[in-house]
Amino acid sequence: MSDLIEEWAAAVAETELGKTLPRRWTHTRGVAERAIEVSQVIRQDGSLLVAAATLHDVGYAPRLATTGFHPLDGARFLRDEHGADERLTRLVANHSFALLEAEERGLREELASEFPLLEEPLLVDALVYCDMTTTPDGGRTTAEERVAEILGRYGEDSVVGRFIRRAAPEIFAAVGRVEAALAAQPR
Known part of the structure; x- marks a missing residue:
């Protein structure tokens, strides 16, 4: 992969988020x-x-929201309309422990069968880190502040609220692993 995939x-x-969801596009740029x-x-x-960080929320675009579950909608769009790389679509589909939210929505089997989780822990953790440390x-922001913000925005008893409470320990662990890997990098 190269800079071309990043530009694409x-x-x-x-195109999908800039005009219709400008705040989501701002978050995406930060991620x-x-x-x-x-x-x-x-x-x-x-x-x-x-590329995965840039596309992780593309499924929120109104024209793509067929199931209402943005990781699945985004990954299907990338696969079906763009013939995107399988690893990329699997990262988008499973970003930030989406399988747990899919379970809350009754979509776990669909997500897991169409887009199995990558067996590349550091890459998966890195995408979690990028998403969960961006407002x-x-x-x-910190992962703790981000989880609190999500709970505040969606409510504790919403689908997203239930998911984020379940995912929080995994999110914090993934962020910690990436922070440790960054700290171990030579300066």
């Missing part, structure tokens, strides 16, 4: 910035991480 991802995400920073620990998959307005 940015063009697709901006992509985190991915550029983290790509040093991913090495040869750095461009894949940046809705694209700024930096």
Whole structure:
């Protein structure tokens, strides 16, 4: 993968989110910035991480929201309309422990069968880190603050609220692993 996939991802995400969901597009740009920073620990998959970060929320675009579950809708769009790389679609489909939310929505089997989780823990963790340390307005935050913000926005008893409470320990662990990998990088 190369810079070309990053440019393509940015063009697709901006087309789908830029005008219809400007705040989501701002968040997406912030997540992509985190991915550029983290790509040093991913090495040869750095461009894949940046592309996945850039496209992780594309399924929120109103024209793509067929199930109402943005990881699945986004991954299907990337696969079906763009013939996107399988690893990329699997990262988008499973970003930030989406399988747990899919379970809350009755979509676990669909997600797991169409887009199995990648067996690349650091890459998966890196995408979680990028998403969960970025505010809705694209700024930096801690994973704890981000989880609290999501709970506040959606409510504790909503589908998203139930999911994020279940996922929080996994999110914090993934973020911790990436922070440790970043700290171990030579300066």
